[in-house]
Amino acid sequence: MFKRLREPDSEWVTIEIDGESRRVPKDETVAAAVLADRIGHCRTTPVSGAPRAPYCLMGVCFECLMEIDGIPNRQACMVPVAEGMVIRRQNGAGSVVGLQVGTEKDG
Amino acid sequence: MVQGFDALVVGGGLTGIAVACGLLERGLDTAVLDEGDVAFRASRGTFGLVWLSGKGDGMPHYVDWTRLSTELWPEFAAHLQELTGVDTEYAKCGGLYYCLGDTHFAERMGVLERINAVAEGPGVIYEVWDRPQLLKQMPMVGPDVTAAIYCADDGDCNPLRLLHALHKAFKMRGGVYLQNRKVTALGSQGARTVVTAGQEKFQCDRLVLAAGLGNIQIGALIGLTVPMAPSRGQILVSQRVAPVLPMLSHVIRQTSEGSIMFGDSFEDVGFDATVTPNVIGDIARNAVRTYPFLKSVRIVRAWGCLRPMPHDRYPIYDAIPDLPNAFIVNSHSGVTLAAVHVNALAAKIADGDLGPDLACYRMGRFDVQKIA
């Protein structure tokens, strides 16, 4: 769906998107990195489980909520990537860190 | 032109619309006069507890009245859902009162013991859970929680769904809902009360003033000092998360949608519904002490809401002097008491007599009441 006009260089960092390792420019936001990775959708909704993807990329729509470094409900378009960052699609409402809970509604 | 109704209720919040539904059910042709989209609207800001334990310290009848409402609630909720299709999500799930330290525990026990010492009915039936017992049920509580008091009669509902359901029921039963009407004068013509709202006049055989804090201003139109004041409560609500709280406490509950509500302050600050950083900071600190694992949960909204609080915190149910068949109804427990307001209270108002058992809620109990 999207591609980068830039070529990889030494300034790029390694992050993990849904379990897969990726090299991305260090000045990108998580949302840009995820879109360039063609993962299609970044979350499913807590209401109906519908897939959603980043919509506005400027912090207004809250469609790009993802689990970043274990914390759910973060706006991927507002968070810059960082070396070693772990990014996961968020299914439904997202679980709470530090507590094992039953299966998620929209898992 | 004057419009005539059997009954007119001023106020479209939980208390007004509940009484109005009850009057309709008793065959009275009923209209509700409400303000606009922006008003005090305590009913939109409430926490959603249907709660018995701890209520009525100093007013024995209030324990029974609240108990009656909690007993009526299951049928009331089922009936509303059957009629409107709106699920109020009522659950008599039992509620916890968390004690953070021995002093806190002793204070709470004192309240419950005082209530039960003078209770006419069963009073509050509760269990004290020490920390090991609590940890079996709620292993996620923080180390500062030393004990909990459990009451099986306590529960919760979705107060906004309740408001929606009552409005829908009122409309479906043929009630007349008139918005953007602000009462500007009250008077009488023979045996009927006349309500003026701007250019319009309404006549009725039964008038109920149930406008929450608005009753202060409406009362002033006829020289009636309503003995109540705003009490600000601030509430925090989180983004939705997967279900993590199997039980509710009096200040933290997870809704069926998954958001977690953190309540709620009692502040005597006049007509100021502002959210203040140090109060929401206090609420957040209490939350982190109670449930440390919730620390990374994100708060998406905080609000301040003004409770219509009678000076002694108990309801006001009274006839209005000098107006025929006119009543004033004020309570800050519009959720818990909704079931009894629809039933017992509406029945008494329909009869035109509140009767001796509600005499303890008359305004005469306050020395401050004055006819100007």
Add this chain to the structure above:
Amino acid sequence: MAEHFEFAVIGAGPAGLAAAALAAQTGVAAVVLDEQPTLGGQIYRSIEQSPLSDSNILGDDYRIGEGLVWAFRASGARHLGGTDVWMVGTDRGIGLASDGKARIVTADRILIAVGSQERAVPFPGWTLPGVMTAGAGQILLKSAAVVPSDGVVLAGTGPLLFLIAAQYVRAGVSLKAVLDMTPRANYVRAAPYLPAALTAGNYIGKGLSYMREIRKAGVAVTGAVRDLRAVGGERLEAVTYSAAGRRHRIDTGLLMVHFGVIPNTSLSRSIGIDHEWDARQVCWRPRTDEWGNTSVDGIAVAGDCAGIWGAQAAAHAGRLAALEAARALGRIDTAERDGQAAPDRAFLRRDRRVRPFLEVLYSPESCLDAELEDDVLVCRCEEITAGQVRQAAQLGCMGPNQVKAFLRAGMGPCQGRQCGDTVARLTARAGGKSMAEVGFLRPRPPIKPISIETLAKIEEAAAAMPDIEQA
């Protein structure tokens, strides 16, 4: 003692940068607070470190930002980047959060310069992955040099649609189609305003040059498009629309839409500042005087968050607000303020002559007038449909706040930024009222989500600041 700012400017776009720089020149201690780590706002995003090797892609207008940033850097004003402003009180207490820590600061004067957001216009399928705003596409281009790889359909109305199309052409992106939803009648209605518009900056000429560039690249531009639909299951598969009397379909995995921009009023509304409905711009905006002063003492607004006048006007409006701040703070007197403001006022008078033409030509009314089908989602967060909102309105909901209470529309994390105006519009229609009459959703602090732990840690700051308690 808690931190105190003399002049706190919220937003590092053109209005905020120009305001802070000029205020600093008059001796006012100015600090710019912005959620982004870098300067420029969305319009000049990544201006100091563009990821694009070809600087011609974004065009000359983008480079104007370089001068603004340079002047800001030279002025001595401070910049606190990566800082969320999550609440502002009428006492000018400001709740800040950065790096997971929250604090409360105070300011003598506050300037809100948070710019605009794209107008959310629901249509069938608009929540499918693969549908996004044209502004989002532009942000990806500016900030990350990320562009569509397999083609894109652009649809909607407004100048930005053609700007991004031209930028994509320069970047070598394949444009499957540009679907211009501007009704033909709007050209006739706008024509009388054209002569005045031609006396403003070179806006019309630039717009025409974008269109020439697009057509020269062989892109199919379709005019008078109606009834846009995004079609797909788990994601976008195609776009369908009506034009020239029949339905058309384009297979595409990516659709970018644009329906103009509206002021970003979340913060100003959450404070309780008075707002008014602007029928020409079809949006709410704070009620202000010429200097940006609002109904709340000491809090001003400037730039597109005060009304849509464009990036260049925003910088000048920011300067007016800075001069007023300098006057209020005793650095200059009224005569000096007025003297220094003369060139900015002259610029704004001339620049604004283009607006009536643009407002009429690119009026969103035709896109908003389309009768929304009952099953189209209006509130994206809580998944509330147009039909549900209509039903609530029939029950007597007098405005969007009661609809929110009944349905949860506007109660999700975006707090009605996307659905607020649509819910109000549906309520207004059902009740035969105007937008001004039904009012708007009141956003609640925190206007940016903030963790419980972060909130719990503001104790020290608040304790050191007794006056905040009176907020």
